[in-house]
Amino acid sequence: MRYAFYPGCVSRGAAPELFAATTAVCEKLGIELEFEPMRSASCTGSGVLQEKNLRLGDTLNARTFALAERTGLPLLNICSTCQGVMSQANQRLTSDAGYLASINEDLAEEGLEYRGTVDPRHLMWVIVEDVGLDSLRAQVTRPLTGFKVAPFYGCYIVRPTSALGFDERPERKDALERVIEAVGAEVVDFPGKTLCCGFPILTINETNSVKMVANHTLDAKKGGAQAMVTPCPLCHLNLDGYQPQAAASARQPIDLPIIHLPQLLGLALGIDPNAMRLNKHIVSTGKLLSDMALTP
Amino acid sequence: MEVTLSVRRFDPDADRPAPYFQDYTLDLDEGSVVLDGLIAIRERIDGTLALRCSCRSAICGSCAMRVNGQAMLACNTKIADAMASGGGSVVVEPAGNMQVIKDLVVDFAPFWDKVRAVRPWLQADGPAPGPDEEYVAPNEDMLHLAGVMACIMCGACVSDCTVLEVDERFLGPAALAKAYRFVADPRDDADRARLGELVEYGGVWDCTRCMQCVEVCPKGVDPMGRIMAMRDRAIEGGYDDSYGARHASAFTDMVEHSGRVDELRLPLKTKGMLNAPEMLKLLPVGLRAQLKGKRPPIIHRKNPGQDNVRRIFEKVES
Ligand code: SF4
Ligand code: SF4
Ligand code: FES
Numbered sequence: 001m002r003y004a005f006y007p008g009c010v011s012r013g014a015a016p017e018l019f020a021a022t023t024a025v026c027e028k029l030g031i032e033l034e035f036e037p038m039r040s041a042s043c044t045g046s047g048v049l050q051e052k053n054l055r056l057g058d059t060l061n062a063r064t065f066a067l068a069e070r071t072g073l074p075l076l077n078i079c080s081t082c083q084g085v086m087s088q089a090n091q092r093l094t095s096d097a098g099y100l101a102s103i104n105e106d107l108a109e110e111g112l113e114y115r116g117t118v119d120p121r122h123l124m125w126v127i128v129e130d131v132g133l134d135s136l137r138a139q140v141t142r143p144l145t146g147f148k149v150a151p152f153y154g155c156y157i158v159r160p161t162s163a164l165g166f167d168e169r170p171e172r173k174d175a176l177e178r179v180i181e182a183v184g185a186e187v188v189d190f191p192g193k194t195l196c197c198g199f200p201i202l203t204i205n206e207t208n209s210v211k212m213v214a215n216h217t218l219d220a221k222k223g224g225a226q227a228m229v230t231p232c233p234l235c236h237l238n239l240d241g242y243q244p245q246a247a248a249s250a251r252q253p254i255d256l257p258i259i260h261l262p263q264l265l266g267l268a269l270g271i272d273p274n275a276m277r278l279n280k281h282i283v284s285t286g287k288l289l290s291d292m293a294l295t296p
Numbered sequence: 297m298e299v300t301l302s303v304r305r306f307d308p309d310a311d312r313p314a315p316y317f318q319d320y321t322l323d324l325d326e327g328s329v330v331l332d333g334l335i336a337i338r339e340r341i342d343g344t345l346a347l348r349c350s351c352r353s354a355i356c357g358s359c360a361m362r363v364n365g366q367a368m369l370a371c372n373t374k375i376a377d378a379m380a381s382g383g384g385s386v387v388v389e390p391a392g393n394m395q396v397i398k399d400l401v402v403d404f405a406p407f408w409d410k411v412r413a414v415r416p417w418l419q420a421d422g423p424a425p426g427p428d429e430e431y432v433a434p435n436e437d438m439l440h441l442a443g444v445m446a447c448i449m450c451g452a453c454v455s456d457c458t459v460l461e462v463d464e465r466f467l468g469p470a471a472l473a474k475a476y477r478f479v480a481d482p483r484d485d486a487d488r489a490r491l492g493e494l495v496e497y498g499g500v501w502d503c504t505r506c507m508q509c510v511e512v513c514p515k516g517v518d519p520m521g522r523i524m525a526m527r528d529r530a531i532e533g534g535y536d537d538s539y540g541a542r543h544a545s546a547f548t549d550m551v552e553h554s555g556r557v558d559e560l561r562l563p564l565k566t567k568g569m570l571n572a573p574e575m576l577k578l579l580p581v582g583l584r585a586q587l588k589g590k591r592p593p594i595i596h597r598k599n600p601g602q603d604n605v606r607r608i609f610e611k612v613e614s
Binding site: 017040046052155159204 | 504505
């Protein structure tokens with residue numbers, strides 16, 4: 001299994017633990033990540049750049065797709081937001097030949113052309129669709145039996161369903177729950193799992209953003225969650241990084257560790273927590289790890 | 297087919313009013329929609345069940361409610377489909393983000409207040425057309441607007457909007473989509489004033505882009521897409537000094553400069569380095585990140601081949 005690897009901005013910026021955990025887990029699972037040919041790929045625009053200029057966003061993503069196409073490998077990403085923005089861009093690009101041709105004109109100078117053959121996929125989907133949950137289960141060396149984990153998807157990997165291939169692949173709807181179960185943990189269901197973490201309005205309306213963090217983390221805790229797992233580093237930035245503010249606004253302690261999806265996989269695959277920088281979270285994962293008897 | 301509808305009920309006249317679930321099992325035709333089931337319950341089993349409906353054909357917008365946790369039109373939702381996606385169960389609840397009056401009936405007064413607040417009527421300068429004349433607009437502009445005018449004011453989007461859940465002052469997707477209908481109308485001359493109000497608190501910049509409204513709207517109105525279009529128009533129209541506008545601009549500049557977002561500088565640029573109170577608020581966040589070794593790199597390196605990305609910016613933006 002080889003993939004053209006698109007790590008996104010955050011895993012190389014504010015969430016280096018995601019990058020570390022991804023590479024360690026993929027190595028364990030025999031997923032080869034080719035980053036070199038993708039190094040010059042830009043940010044997807046994250047939906048923010050698209051607010052200013054949709055066509056610009058589509059051109060940048062077409063360029064990324066063209067780079068991936070040149071490698072002949074399927075494109076893998078590790079961020080719900082990257083996934084959604086790429087899927088939406090791809091839908092526009094591949095459903096209108098005239099539009100794609102005009103976008104390609106702007107790529108031509110660099111010798112690139114997007115032929116429309118890329119199907120960008122998040123690691124979470126790749127685990128379910130390519131690795132297979134049975135194979136994952138068989139490779140688990142430290143089943144997380146008895147641990148209660150709440151899923152948190154991130155908006156862009158669940159909406160709009162029309163762009164995400166949910167009709168052809170209905171297993172994408174609950175992929176996160178299925179991965180949590182495959183590593184032996186118990187799923188804590190709660191209504192906020194597919195809702196917004198509040199990150200996009202953090203710098204615009206911090207009060208509302210932080211209220212969302214408080215609502216979701218407290219709901220998950222009410223359901224008995226010992227940790228929350230997310231495939232989205234932007235959700236992580238808010239749910240982990242702003243949990244102290246959320247606790248202050250809700251006037252109660254929260255202390256719910258937020259784990260990146262690859263970190264959850266890594267724990268079950270026996271990877272050293274420190275190698276996945278689990279000791280570098282804002283909300284300490286110490287108690288969770290010691291409860292799991294995983295502290296090094 | 298035999299179906300069981302689990303309905304959330306609420307009786308304001310009860311001794312101690314509190315919501316509760318009541319299960320109704322009944323026999324219905326294969327193709328029945330949720331509204332058929334509810335009307336059958338009212339007619340055959342329990343005449344006290346309160347609900348709103350009228351057209352039964354997804355036109356009047358009266359019957360939005362939550363089915364298995366998501367807002368939809370009861371008259372437009374097959375029970376069989378709901379059972380298939382809900383693992384066999386059909387849970388019917390009133391629309392969210394609005395006060396429940398009784399059972400499935402919610403109070404739409406704040407909804408209409410917000411629609412009214414965007415002044416949903418044409419404000420044209422100059423003399424009104426004479427009795428035999430009309431306002432003329434290009435066909436393609438009106439075709440574009442037809443997408444927004446398809447709104448039936450059902451409130452499904454408002455029910456499931458994640459911002460309204462934490463802040464009732466947000467205008468919300470339906471009212472903002474309606475605002476776009478006039479902002480983008482070539483016959484309307486009040487764009488500037490409209491946009492000036494829409495960039496204020498509770499307006500276009502408070503949407504968190506969660507796409508709930510896009511997903512649940514039964515008419516393909518795409519409220520979020522309209523909100524994004526108004527953000528663009530607001531920036532273009534010179535309303536570029538809100539945090540939202542500065543965030544979008546700083547973000548875009550970073551991608552142009554280095555190909556990537558610089559999480560260290562993005563909040564600083566959005567808030568403005570000279571904005572002392574906001575800088576003070578960012579301090580503990582930065583400090584915590586620093587202590588955990590999570591601070592983004594101070595030196596933000598460019599991606600290799602960034603010249604190519606810059607050229608794309610120049611081309612597309614010109
Ligand atoms: S995209 Fe914006 S308006 Fe639509 S539901 Fe989400 S927060 Fe509300
Ligand atoms: S935008 Fe769609 S969901 Fe919202 S009120 Fe109009 S028709 Fe209903
Ligand atoms: S009854 Fe009119 S929209 Fe459903």
